[in-house]
Amino acid sequence: MSSFEKNKGLSIPTDDGFLMSPKIDFVFKLIFGQENNKDLLLAFLKAVLGDSADEYEGIEIINNELLREFAEDRKGILDVRAKTKSGKQIDIEIQILPTQFMPERTLFYWSKMFTSQVKPGDTYDRLKKCITINIVDFICTPLPKLYSAYHLTEDKTGYRLTDILEVHFLEIAKLADLEISRDLRDPVVEWMEFLDAKSKGVIEMLAEKNQDIKKAYDLLQIISKDEKARMLYEAREAELRDQLTRLKVAEDKGRAEGMNMGETQKALSIAEKMLRRGDSVEEISELTELSPEKVAELKDKLFFRNP
Incomplete structure (x- = not known):
């Protein structure tokens, strides 16, 4: 019986060779966010975090996703959350659509995870380490690295002020950049390739x-x-796909409006020079394709400024 069937109810199996993409958040959570697949979550965490196996014995999958508060979060960022036996909290997000201010929103939701550990009257010793792992299918950092990790350290000495904060970025989109060096035996790279695999053949080689x-x-x-x-x-x-289409339409519209604004500004600049030269409104309108009314308005402003 499949994980889906155990957790969501039985349905009819279909065997036509179709394979879902594991980087679609819905599928990612079925693989890594279910209690009966906990061994896969452990394997992934060991690869990314590099901790000892003992750290993850008895890990608890929480899956109570943090409340999303910004418009960008409607794009469907999905969490897999877990807590280790020592109390560390881990939040894994997978996001395939470009999201603005990803570092800022990461720290915002990290802080919510961190502060949710205590209640009024508690002491600071109850605060345990919180880790965020972002798996993104777009470029987040300018670093020539497939994945990167961040902590709170002193600028010059590298002294770590505290170990309570840890943020990881796995940038799947960078797999296409062959200039970025990688160790094909690195388990983190292997997991990234699994998530990004475009064919069964690629996954079978990884398997x-x-x-x-x-x-x-x-x-x-x-x-x-x-x-x-x-x-x-x-x-x-x-x-x-609908969300991606809306993003593209908005970007194209913004780009077109920017070009039109630039062209209009250039025409106004030419019109101003011609007015100072003494050319007629009709001549300027014909050359710049500005309306006669717009040229006349510009002429009045110039005359008012320079009586």
Whole structure:
């Protein structure tokens, strides 16, 4: 029985070779955010965080997503949250649509996760380390690295003020940049390639090298055959396409408006020079394609400024 079936109810299996993309947030959470797949979450966390295996024994999957408060968050950032036996909290986000101010919003939601640990009257010793892992399919940093980690350190000496803050960025989009050096045996890179895989062949090669990815691939195949899961997946894909289309339309509109504004400003500058030269309103209008009324308005302003 699939993870989806155990958690969401039985549905009819379909076997037509179709494979969902694991970087779609809905699928990512089915693979890494379910109690019965906890071993896959542990494998991923060990690869990214590099901690000892003992740290994650008895890890608890919370999955109570933080309340989203900004317009950008309507793009469907989905969390997998967990807590270790020592009390560390970990929030994993996967986001495939470009999001503005990603570092700022990361720290904002990190702070909510951090402060949610205490209640009025508690002491600071109750505050445990909070870790955010951002998996993004767009460029977030200018660094020539596929993934990066951040802490609170002193500028010159590198002294770490406290260990309570830790933020990771896994920038999937940079996998396409062949100039960025990478170790193909690095488990973090392997997981990133699994999430970004465009074909079964790529995943199968990764599965041969990494037993944890093989488990994830086996689960992905089961989920992909589930009819109900596929319906939800296709709906999520359509929603993401719509959001991406709206973003592109807005960008194109802003670019066109900027070009038009620039062209208008250039025409006004030419018209002003011609007015100072004594050319007629009709001549200026014909050359600059500004309306006669606009040229006359500009002429009045120039005359008022320079009586």
